[in-house]
Amino acid sequence: MSDTTYSSLQVLQQAIVSCRLCPRLVAWRESVPAKPANKDAPHWRRPVPGFGDPSAHLFITGLAPSAQGGNRTGRIFTGDKSADFLFSVLYKAGFANQPRSVAKDDGLCLKGCYLTACVKCVPPQNKPTHQECVSCSQYWKAELSLLPHVSSILVLGKFAFDAVISYAKEKKAYIGGRPSFSHGAIYKMIGFPTIYASYHPSPQNTNTGRLTEKMLLDILMLT
Numbered sequence: 664m665s666d667t668t669y670s671s672l673q674v675l676q677q678a679i680v681s682c683r684l685c686p687r688l689v690a691w692r693e694s695v696p697a698k699p700a701n702k703d704a705p706h707w708r709r710p711v712p713g714f715g716d717p718s719a720h721l722f723i724t725g726l727a728p729s730a731q732g733g734n735r736t737g738r739i740f741t742g743d744k745s746a747d748f749l750f751s752v753l754y755k756a757g758f759a760n761q762p763r764s765v766a767k768d769d770g771l772c773l774k775g776c777y778l779t780a781c782v783k784c785v786p787p788q789n790k791p792t793h794q795e796c797v798s799c800s801q802y803w804k805a806e807l808s809l810l811p812h813v814s815s816i817l818v819l820g821k822f823a824f825d826a827v828i829s830y831a832k833e834k835k836a837y838i839g840g841r842p843s844f845s846h847g848a849i850y851k852m853i854g855f856p857t858i859y860a861s862y863h864p865s866p867q868n869t870n871t872g873r874l875t876e877k878m879l880l881d882i883l884m885l886t
């Protein structure tokens with residue numbers, strides 16, 4: 664994959680955190696209200712790049728940072744309920760050195776995987792517009808292209824699934840109609856990492872049992 668114009672992940676991450684391409688999302692990330700419990704805590708309020716192992720074989724992507732998670736802490740899947748669930752499972756699968764992701768300086772280290780989101784700024788109601796998705800897709804695609812050992816992509820939720828399938832189509836690796844999202848689906852292609860689909864680890868899914876730790880762990884063990 665050669666979409667990148669960035670010389671390294673560090674250069675790319677700097678470009679991401681300085682980005683102001685989407686006026687609606689810039690306004691929202693800078694003004695989204697803090698929860699009462701976090702009202703006195705510093706808030707990042709900037710784009711949130713991915714992070715992880717530069718030698719990763721597994722690329723994990725969700726939708727976007729959450730208001731009280733990534734937009735507050737400055738690291739994706741950090742400091743909210745989705746992070747608690749995801750890291751409990753990543754730790755059990757051996758991809759993380761600890762089961763918690765609470766702050767940038769919490770000592771977390773990913774092994775064999777890189778974690779990111781398809782849109783780098785928190786969107787109102789978790790719904791980016793089509794144009795915002797298109798504008799931001801340059802960044803996750805560049806992250807992917809700077810990780811030369813990636814052989815698997817785990818998509819968390821339908822939004823990420825659609826974005827990654829579209830990219831596989833763009834690359835002419837996925838041929839055929841647009842598949843519908845289904846948890847546990849696997850797409851093997853030539854010239855593109857294998858795509859694994861999972862429900863998003865949001866409280867909406869994990870509190871209701873729609874996604875259990877075992878369901879996610881089973882997928883991670885296949886990657």
Ligand code: SF4
Pocket residue numbers: 679682683684685686688689710782783784795798799
């Ligand atoms: S969503 Fe992406 S493209 Fe839009 S301002 Fe944020 S970082 Fe930039």
